[in-house]
Amino acid sequence: MxxxxxxxxxxxxLAWKVAVNVLGKSDGxxxxxxxxxxxxxxxxxxxxxxxxxxxSSPYKKWDGTHWVxxxxxxxxxxxxxESLRPLMDDTFDCWLSKAHEKQFRQVAGRTRRCASQExxxxxxxxxxxxxxxxxxxxxxxxxxxxxPDGGWNCDKRPEADSSSFMETLIPLRALALYARVSGDPxxxxxxxxxxxxxxxxxxxxxxxxxxVMDKHFTLLHYPAYWHYDILFGLKGxxxxxxxxxxxxxxxxxxxxxxxxxxGSFPAEESFxxxxxxxxxxxxxxxxxxxxxxxxxxxVTADALYVLRMAGRL
Numbered sequence: 001m002x003x004x005x006x007x008x009x010x011x012x013x014l015a016w017k018v019a020v021n022v023l024g025k026s027d028g029x030x031x032x033x034x035x036x037x038x039x040x041x042x043x044x045x046x047x048x049x050x051x052x053x054x055x056s057s058p059y060k061k062w063d064g065t066h067w068v069x070x071x072x073x074x075x076x077x078x079x080x081x082e083s084l085r086p087l088m089d090d091t092f093d094c095w096l097s098k099a100h101e102k103q104f105r106q107v108a109g110r111t112r113r114c115a116s117q118e119x120x121x122x123x124x125x126x127x128x129x130x131x132x133x134x135x136x137x138x139x140x141x142x143x144x145x146x147x148p149d150g151g152w153n154c155d156k157r158p159e160a161d162s163s164s165f166m167e168t169l170i171p172l173r174a175l176a177l178y179a180r181v182s183g184d185p186x187x188x189x190x191x192x193x194x195x196x197x198x199x200x201x202x203x204x205x206x207x208x209x210x211x212v213m214d215k216h217f218t219l220l221h222y223p224a225y226w227h228y229d230i231l232f233g234l235k236g237x238x239x240x241x242x243x244x245x246x247x248x249x250x251x252x253x254x255x256x257x258x259x260x261x262x263g264s265f266p267a268e269e270s271f272x273x274x275x276x277x278x279x280x281x282x283x284x285x286x287x288x289x290x291x292x293x294x295x296x297x298x299v300t301a302d303a304l305y306v307l308r309m310a311g312r313l
Contacts (some may be wrong), residue, residue, distance in 0.1 A: 017305065021301065101272050114167055147163050233254065238309040
């Protein structure tokens with residue numbers, strides 16, 4: 001384990017995840033605070049901020065403000081950094097604009113929304129200490145749009161009546177964090193209903209026959225962006241307090257089966273490209289190697305967090 005931590009320490013952007021998520025230090029501890037400072041000064045973080053495209057849509061994949069903020073929050077950048085306020089304002093302005101509201105669709109009694117958009121803005125603003133009344137407004141919208149089965153979906157077909165994994169996990173993360181910060185029981189209950197979307201399917205299996213829902217759900221990657229895999233699902237459930245549910249067992253077993261001989265984990269696919277910034281899907285930073293036998297430090301840090309929270313580390 002010590003050698004694995006040394007490997008993770010070679011990437012400054014992972015300092016907070018190592019201290020808090022892997023080693024279990026309190027987020028308020030001196031070690032965690034020092035780690036946040038290291039993260040903020042990491043070359044990867046500086047590059048993400050410096051190359052963030054504020055001239056295009058905040059949703060531009062993957063260097064728009066929406067995505068950059070979500071990664072900064074996930075990696076543990078210090079809360080209350082006012083230099084990030086303009087990026088947060090851009091994101092809020094987009095999701096609260098009249099043009100955005102025109103995309104809301106009521107079909108067969110359900111609001112069809114890409115709720116991961118509002119979810120990421122809520123989650124990022126809370127994690128980065130930039131939340132305000134606009135955060136509250138986005139939370140109220142998620143509650144209003146929540147489907148009867150507990151999640152969200154942007155599928156506009158009338159026959160689509162089940163929530164989407166892609167559009168439910170990020171709102172689950174957001175509502176669970178908001179409930180923890182605010183103590184709002186209504187929001188906590190909504191997060192619990194969202195968690196059931198994943199738990200009743202064991203995080204990657206169809207309810208009807210137990211078959212794998214989508215092979216990509218079983219492949220690990222980082223950053224997650226809006227894509228779903230078992231690691232992102234387990235991470236979200238761990239954050240929300242559901243990792244001890246026995247229905248996580250199959251996904252945890254599958255995750256452990258992917259562990260490499262040195263204890264690390266691979267990124268089995270990637271959703272970003274490091275070249276051609278004019279095209280959608282460009283990332284200004286490199287997120288490590290991809291391949292079933294290639295260790296990836298970012299995936300490893302998240303996998304170790306999940307296993308620690310599950311009592312398997």
